[in-house]
Amino acid sequence: MVRFNKIAAACAIALAAGSASASVFTSTTPTGFDATSMGASTVGGIVVEAIGTNGARLISQLAASSLYVGFYDSGTPVGYRGNPGTIGVQSGFSSSVLSALGGGFQSFSIRFTLYDGDTGIGDFDDGQNNLLVNGLNFGDWTAVSTQETTSLGAQIGTGTNKGFRDERVDTGWFTSTDSVLLAALYGTLVATPTLTFQVQDVDPYDNFYDFTRGIDNSIINVGQGPVVTPPTGQVPEPASMALLGIGMAALGAVRRKAAK
Structure with missing residues (x-):
């Protein structure tokens, strides 16, 4: 009975999060992809979307x-x-995962859900906190566009x-297409296959943070x-293009001979 109740509660939460009032903004990555279609929740946790140099897409949460x-x-x-203080650490960026991305990143986006961040316009940490990913600066928490939701991901306001x-x-969502920054980030993952997310605060220890908000993790964690999905419409590698050219030339020769 206990297990049934947990399943029923989980289903209720999933239905609530997937309702018409769910936030499209929080579910959609800066590249326009619905992260929930690859298992991410509408809000909560840390969601990463990386687009490889070959067009492959990675999603993790x-x-x-x-x-x-x-x-x-x-x-x-x-x-x-500490300062910087750690938000969380994501593992699993193995050599096989990185190679599936073509050896680098075109873009890299990270979604956070935070209660009481105090980096809104006019808040006391306005312009004073930066996001570090593997020690690299991904920007000011105040500069990020955000949307308020319930803990289940239903949008509040407009x-x-x-x-x-x-x-x-x-x-x-934090996002970057800076080639220098992304090359440096890729290099850190080659050395150590984890992402460490941190807050660097100009005046540390003055602010309470709660990164655990979102889908009720006592029921659905x-x-x-x-997870990497391959690129669509892949361009053949140079060697394949050369073989294709030879084949087309040979086909043309056969057709000309048949026409005589």
Whole structure:
């Protein structure tokens, strides 16, 4: 009976998150892809979308229950404390995963859901916090467009805001197509197959963070390692193009001979 109740509750949450009021903004990556179609939740956790140099797409999600909550001098997990303070660590970026992306990134996007971030316009950490990914600066938390939702991902209000605001559950995407930054990030993954997400604060330890908000993780703990889908309409490699050219020339010769 207990198991049945958990399944029923999980189904209720899934239906609520997938309702017409669910946020399209939080579900859709900056490249226009519906991340929920590859298993990501509407809100919650840390969702990564990477587009490889070959056009392949990677989606991963780090479960919200594993992320940081509290002040960065007293919160949990204890090992994540400090400045920069760690939000979470995603593993699974093996050599086979990286090679499936063609040896580099065209774009890299990361979604966070945060309660009480205090980086909204006019909040006391406005313009004072940066996101670090493997020690690389991915931008200011205030500059990110966000949308407020319920804990199940139903949109509250209309439009988007700037930053992760005071006492709100806001979700937004960091994204970059900077070739230098993305090459450096790829290099860190070759060396160590994990992504470490951190907050760097100008005046640390003054702000409470809750990255565990989102889909109720006591019932549904959404998390998955990197999943890569191959590119569509792949361009043949140079060697294949050369063989195709030889074949077409030979076919032309046969046709000319038959016409005589």
